[in-house]
Amino acid sequence: MNINIVNTFTSELPADSNLGNSRRQVTEAVFSYANPKKPKAPKVMHVSQEMAFELNISEEETTSEFFKNIFTGNEVYPKTKPFSMCYGGHQFGNWAGQLGDGRAINLFEVEHQNKNWKVQLKGAGDTPYSRTADGLAVLRSSIREYLCSEAMYHLGVPTTRALSLSLSGDDVLRDILYDGNPAYEKGAIVSRISPSFLRFGNYEIFTARKDVENLKSLVDYTIKHHFSHLGEPSKKNYINFFAAISERTLEMIIHWQRVGFVHGVMNTDNMSILGLTIDFGPYGWLEGFDFGWTPNTTDRVHKRYRYGNQPNIGLWNLYQLANAIYPIIQEVEPLETILEKYKNDFEEKSLQMMKSKLGLFTSDKNDVELIQNLEDNLQLVETDMTIFFRNLSRFTNKKGSLQLIEKAFYDFNAVAKEVKNKWAFWFLNYEIRLQQEEISSEERKQKMDAVNPKYVLRNYMSQLAIDAADEGDYSLIDELFNLLKKPYTEQSENEKWFAKRPEWARDKVGCSMLSCSS
Helix, strand or coil: CCCCEECHHHHHCCECCCCCCCCCCCCCCCEEECCCCCCCCCEEEEECHHHHHHCCCCCCHHHCHHHHHHCCCCCCCCCCCCEEECCEEEECCEEEEECCCCCEEEEEEEEECCEEEEEEEECECCCCCCCCCCCEEEHHHHHHHHHHHHHHHHHCCCECEEEEEEEEEEEEEECCCCCCCCEEEEEEEEEEEECCCCEHHHHHHHHHCCCHHHHHHHHHHHHHHHCHHHCCCCHHHHHHHHHHHHHHHHHHHHHHHHHCEECCCCCHHHCECCCCECCCCCCEECCECCCCCCCEHHHCCCCCCCHHHHHHHHHHHHHHHHHHHHHHCCCCHHHHHHHHHHHHHHHHHHHHHHHHHHCCCCCCCCHHHHHHHHHHHHCCCCEEHHHHHHHHCCCCCCCCHHHHHHHHECCHHHCCHHHHHHHHHHHHHHHHHHCCCCCCHHHHHHHHHCCCCCCCCCHHHHHHHHHHHHCCCCHHHHHHHHHCCCCCCCCHHHHHHCCCCCHHHCCCECCCEECCCC
């Protein structure tokens, strides 16, 4: 395995002078060196050959003992020094101080075909940032992260990627519901890949400590390697840097809203500086369309990170980042202008996104009302978001329209006449509105199907794969992995996955209730 290793991050940014692995506050450093823990009995369960290709690793090499050892932390790649990053963050709206890579260890950087990739292991042991935890991860959360990383990529959502999913052979103690009943679970390791794992919290920690020198070093590094189109670092380009992050963050969240994805933990330490979906913990896809839904049990009461609030939280997090980089700008107004632009852009981009889901490509003064009425209707009774929008592309006229979306209702027989009448009225207005469009119904269907996925990684699907893998059967991981590579394609042979959440999954742990415990 001959990959092209580079060291921009560790050679250009300040390292922790303490080379020990004790839990501690790390100051005046962006990262600390930390080696993975040797797993007891490592075994590679699945590899993304697409991602391997991006790193210049052949399919044959992914089956080698060397590959297994490197990507489970059993060996350190020659002439590399693994490390973990220091960062802070606002968690559920409160400053949490130093957090850092408590169970993520960056192995190395790879450059291939003019792309730079950071390669990281999640669940490979403790680091100076592990606080009271063990730095390990369990099989259930690792399967979810591995499948979702690649599924999001194929949905067209900006995201970090995954290379491999492995068993460590270690038993890991976890309290899945935080109810005082911990149990041992199978340990696992995911190899995560991204152009950068830098988060808002990497910058916040320096400002919180009044360490402007290292804040500036990190911002300059980020501009040089990830926003080089902005030019040399300067006050003007620090402002442009923040504007670019704001735009990327909004773009990512609009994509989340489009496909019905709920991140679950939008803390500032889980916000990528590149506008990538990062840290797949208690996430979920909307099943019944509900702006108030969150998959995170920890957030069940206040629902801070609910589906409908994700755009607002993106803005709140950007305010924290603005505060973090203010010391190297020293001007409030340009930052406020960018944050105000986010609000206006959200309204416009959200409208365009919803119109694309409805197959509307011209403008009409009543479009906002049509969409609002649709969203109201979708919440009258439990209506599956993915199935509704996918089937809507087959609409031609209001006759038989209810039968068209019947499959999306969780209990069609319980839909009252009043609800059916509201739907009939909406479809009448929708039909009238479509008459303004200049494209054929076939072309409209094609365009709608390109933005409304047929297949998403529903929590019950992940749970089925987890349950099977727990028994040593990894075939469902592979089946779902391949299904989700073509989420917009009909795949008639996989029609069974184009289905509502089964009733057994409604209240099952791992399907409806998820925690940060991984």
